Amino acid sequence: MFDKLALLGFGEGGWGLALLQGAGITISIALATLPFGLLLGLLVALGKRSENVVSRWLATVYTTVFRGVPELLTLYIIYFGVQILLQRFWEWSGLPGSFSMPPFVAGMVALGVVLSAFSSEVWVGALNSIQKGQREAAAALGLSKAQAFRFIVFPQLIRVALPGLGNNWMVLLKETSLVSVITLPDIMFITTRANVATKEPFLFFGAAMLIYFCFSLISAWGIGRLERRSSRGFAAFGGATR
Amino acid sequence: MRWCEYPGHWVGSEVFQNYGCRMFSGLWVTFELVAISVSLGFALALGLAIARLYGPRWAQGAINGYTTFFRGTPLLCQLFLVYYGLGQFRIFWQDIGLWWLFREPFYCALLTFTVNTAAYQAEILRGAIQSIPRGQFEGALALGLHRWATLRHVVMPQAMILALRPLGNELIVMIKSSAIASLVTLFDLMGATRLAFARSFDLTIYLYAALIYLVLVEIIRRVWDRLELRLTRHMALR
Numbered sequence: 001m002f003d004k005l006a007l008l009g010f011g012e013g014g015w016g017l018a019l020l021q022g023a024g025i026t027i028s029i030a031l032a033t034l035p036f037g038l039l040l041g042l043l044v045a046l047g048k049r050s051e052n053v054v055s056r057w058l059a060t061v062y063t064t065v066f067r068g069v070p071e072l073l074t075l076y077i078i079y080f081g082v083q084i085l086l087q088r089f090w091e092w093s094g095l096p097g098s099f100s101m102p103p104f105v106a107g108m109v110a111l112g113v114v115l116s117a118f119s120s121e122v123w124v125g126a127l128n129s130i131q132k133g134q135r136e137a138a139a140a141l142g143l144s145k146a147q148a149f150r151f152i153v154f155p156q157l158i159r160v161a162l163p164g165l166g167n168n169w170m171v172l173l174k175e176t177s178l179v180s181v182i183t184l185p186d187i188m189f190i191t192t193r194a195n196v197a198t199k200e201p202f203l204f205f206g207a208a209m210l211i212y213f214c215f216s217l218i219s220a221w222g223i224g225r226l227e228r229r230s231s232r233g234f235a236a237f238g239g240a241t242r
Numbered sequence: 243m244r245w246c247e248y249p250g251h252w253v254g255s256e257v258f259q260n261y262g263c264r265m266f267s268g269l270w271v272t273f274e275l276v277a278i279s280v281s282l283g284f285a286l287a288l289g290l291a292i293a294r295l296y297g298p299r300w301a302q303g304a305i306n307g308y309t310t311f312f313r314g315t316p317l318l319c320q321l322f323l324v325y326y327g328l329g330q331f332r333i334f335w336q337d338i339g340l341w342w343l344f345r346e347p348f349y350c351a352l353l354t355f356t357v358n359t360a361a362y363q364a365e366i367l368r369g370a371i372q373s374i375p376r377g378q379f380e381g382a383l384a385l386g387l388h389r390w391a392t393l394r395h396v397v398m399p400q401a402m403i404l405a406l407r408p409l410g411n412e413l414i415v416m417i418k419s420s421a422i423a424s425l426v427t428l429f430d431l432m433g434a435t436r437l438a439f440a441r442s443f444d445l446t447i448y449l450y451a452a453l454i455y456l457v458l459v460e461i462i463r464r465v466w467d468r469l470e471l472r473l474t475r476h477m478a479l480r
Contacts, residue, residue, distance in 0.1 A: 064456075064460070065452075065456060067459075068414075068418075068455060068456040068459035068460060069418070069452045069455050069456055070417075070418040070419070070420075070421035070432065070455055071421075072422055072424075072432060073421060073435075073448060073451060073452050074452075076436075076439075076448055077445070077448045077449065077452065080439075081445055081448075084445060170314075174315070174316040174317070175316070176316075177316035177319055178422070180318075181425065188316075188318060188319060188322070195326060199330075200330075201322070201326035201327045201329070201330050202323070202326075202328065202330050202331070205319060205322045206323060206327065208319050208322075208323075209315045209319050209320070209323060212314065212315045212316055212319060213314050213315050216314030216315065217314065220314075
């Protein structure tokens with residue numbers, strides 16, 4: 001059994017470096033998706049609370065669809081669908097060559113759209129928790145709506161939303177494993193290839209599990225720190241740790 | 243024409259009509275997979291949650307490790323580890339007569355999903371039991387109820403109401419996650435759809451599959467809302 005461990009090493013015939021690169025891809029796609037998905041989620045949340053009926057309806061349909069369809073299916077639809085649409089556009093516009101969708105972008109968009117649908121719920125909850133008086137006071141001080149959001153609402157929003165958003169991040173981190181099916185060389189893709197080459201599935205998928213588990217533990221620790229930091233002004237009220 | 247070809251016929255999609263029967267039998271596989279694994283997972287989770295709270299210290303530690311590990315790693319990775327990884331030890335499984343389990347992708351998916359959802363459900367139930375006020379336990383004790391009777395008749399009925407919504411969410415998550423079973427050659431709804439796409443190169447088939455999943459999830463959401471209303475009708479809040 002132990003002689004097999006050399007397969008995970010960095011020496012001759014070892015998959016250590018490839019696994020490390022795969023871990024790098026996993027982290028990069030998760031980190032690239034995060035700001036995109038969270039910002040889009042915030043926009044959707046603002047749409048849900050808007051006074052405009054159409055934007056409220058659109059935001060509700062958007063979240064219902066992307067929370068109800070399997071992530072794998074969303075990924076396929078975006079990867080193949082955007083590919084076909086852009087290919088048609090390419091031919092129509094008469095550009096030379098052909099278009100091919102980079103898997104990284106497809107994965108980022110698909111995961112980001114799903115993340116935005118889920119995070120919008122968290123944002124809505126957090127936005128509801130901010131009292132009306134905060135906005136009114138900001139208006140009384142002569143701040144514009146945008147300024148009020150930037151300086152008054154947002155800092156308070158983050159503190160309330162952080163536990164939910166942290167949860168979204170943990171889900172996202174695990175969902176990145178799906179991008180391996182659209183040939184993005186993340187951890188799962190590398191281990192699947194290593195399995196085909198070496199016929200040692202238990203060793204490699206076990207190693208992949210441990211890598212993901214490490215990422216999860218580090219994330220949980222980091223989120224805990226962030227939560228404590230963002231609620232440090234509230235310690236006086238008996239500690240706002242939840 | 244068979245019944246399963248009609249939806250495709252009605253919407254005027256040739257692919258959906260041709261692969262309608264495969265997709266609906268795939269939907270049945272998805273249904274079986276989710277129904278069995280979520281129910282088995284619930285039974286398992288009930289025991290785990292109680293042992294996690296009231297069991298001996300070593301059991302508490304072990305269960306804590308189990309839930310943290312399975313909630314911290316992707317389901318896809320767990321499925322591959324079971325299907326490919328445990329399938330590697332063929333001789334061993336044949337010796338102890340369990341090879342039938344690890345040979346079939348369906349049983350592998352079932353095992354993985356059960357173990358995975360049990361971890362999530364155990365955490366949901368633990369949280370629900372823990373949020374029952376202390377006074378409930380003390381009151382039961384004052385009435386002379388045994389520990390098990392307290393759990394069975396006082397704590398669990400209240401905890402289940404608290405756990406209802408997160409358990410419904412977990413059911414929906416499992417329906418969506420079950421799509422990855424198609425990656426271990428299982429022809430569930432997603433698997434049948436992938437086959438249809440691979441043979442026809444018609445992307446609209448994915449949209450029809452998305453619609454079926456969406457309807458399924460919406461139905462469960464509505465049923466769960468009703469269920470919650472009915473189960474909490476004795477509470478003053480509503």
